[in-house]
Amino acid sequence: MNRKYLNFVMIGVAAALGAGVYYGAQKKAVAPKPPLTALNTATIHTLTIENQGKTLKLERSKHGWQFTAPFRAAANDANVASILSVAATPCERELPLKGLKLAELGLDPPHYSVTFDTEKVQIGETEPLKYRRYALVGGHVCLISDPSAPGLGSENYANLVSAQLVPPGPTLVKIEIPGYTATFDAGAKSWSLSPAGTGLAPDAAQKLADAWQGAHALWNTLSPATPDAHDEIATLAFSDGSSVHFSVTAHKPQLKLVRADLGIAYAVSPAEEDKLLKPAPAKTKTSAAKHSAASKNASLSR
Known part of the structure; x- marks a missing residue:
C-alpha cells in the first residue's frame, strides 16, 4: 500500500477516534445545577434578614444599599452582594418535601432566613457528608453550599454596615x-x-x-x-x-x-x-527645608 495513502488513512482514523471521545465526553458532561431561586440578583430591591431574634432590613438606593431597620445607615455593598448571591446559588440536590422532618433539618424553626423582595429562603442545619446547608424555599428543600456572608448565621452584622465614616448622599x-x-x-x-x-x-x-x-x-x-x-x-x-x-x-x-x-x-x-x-x-522652616531637599534629591535621581 502506498505509504502516503496509509498516512492519510491513519490520520483519518485518529481524527474519528478523537471526535468520538470528545462526543462521548460531551454526552457525559453534567448539566448545570438549577439556581436556588429564579430571581435576578441585579434587580432585587429589598432584603430582610431574620437571625436569632433580630431583624435587619435593607433597601437598594441610588447611593447603594441602605439599612432601613433597626437603624438607617449605609451598608457595605460588597458584603450585601455576598448575601444576594445566595438567591442564585446552585441547588446541589433537591429533596422531596413529603416525609421530611423539618425540625431535624434545622428548618422548623430555621437557623435564619433571608427574604429577597418577597421570596423567602430559610436556612437550616448542615448535612454531615459535604457540610452543605438545608434550604427551604418555595415549598421545596435544597442542599446548598454553606453561605458565608457577614450577618448570616451569626449575630455579628457589624461588617454589613459601610466602613465609610462619612455616609454617601448629602454634602x-x-x-x-x-x-x-x-x-x-x-x-x-x-x-x-x-x-x-x-x-x-x-x-x-x-x-x-x-x-x-x-x-x-x-x-x-x-x-x-x-x-x-x-x-x-x-x-x-x-x-x-x-x-x-x-x-x-x-x-x-x-x-x-x-x-x-x-x-x-x-x-x-x-x-x-x-x-x-x-x-x-503649619510647616516649620525645618520641615520645609527637608521637603525641599527631598524634592531636589528626587529630581537629581531621575
Whole structure:
C-alpha cells in the first residue's frame, strides 16, 4: 500500500477516534445545577434578614444599599452582594418535601432566613457528608453550599454596615472636633476653620474635610455599651440637616470611633488619628527645608 495513502488513512482514523471521545465526553458532561431561586440578583430591591431574634432590613438606593431597620445607615455593598448571591446559588440536590422532618433539618424553626423582595429562603442545619446547608424555599428543600456572608448565621452584622465614616448622599457641611469647628461655605465652595490659629496650615480646614470624607474603618464591631460621658466627641453635620456623632473610646492599638445610634464601633488606623482629630499644623522652616531637599534629591535621581 502506498505509504502516503496509509498516512492519510491513519490520520483519518485518529481524527474519528478523537471526535468520538470528545462526543462521548460531551454526552457525559453534567448539566448545570438549577439556581436556588429564579430571581435576578441585579434587580432585587429589598432584603430582610431574620437571625436569632433580630431583624435587619435593607433597601437598594441610588447611593447603594441602605439599612432601613433597626437603624438607617449605609451598608457595605460588597458584603450585601455576598448575601444576594445566595438567591442564585446552585441547588446541589433537591429533596422531596413529603416525609421530611423539618425540625431535624434545622428548618422548623430555621437557623435564619433571608427574604429577597418577597421570596423567602430559610436556612437550616448542615448535612454531615459535604457540610452543605438545608434550604427551604418555595415549598421545596435544597442542599446548598454553606453561605458565608457577614450577618448570616451569626449575630455579628457589624461588617454589613459601610466602613465609610462619612455616609454617601448629602454634602458634609460642618465638622466639630475637640477645640475646632470646620465649616463649608457653599457659595465660595471652600472650608474655613475656627478658631483660626497662626500655627495651622492655610489649608487645614480643607485637609480636615478631605480626611473625613476619605476615611474608612479597617473593620467594624458591635458596640452595645454606651460611650462614656468623658469621651471625646466628633460631630459631622450634613446639608440635609442630619448629623452623625462619633465617640472616641480608644486610641490604641486602633483609633476606635463609636456611633452609639448604630451600636457600631469603627476601628480606624492610628495613622489617621491626627488627620481626623487635629487640624494640620503649619510647616516649620525645618520641615520645609527637608521637603525641599527631598524634592531636589528626587529630581537629581531621575
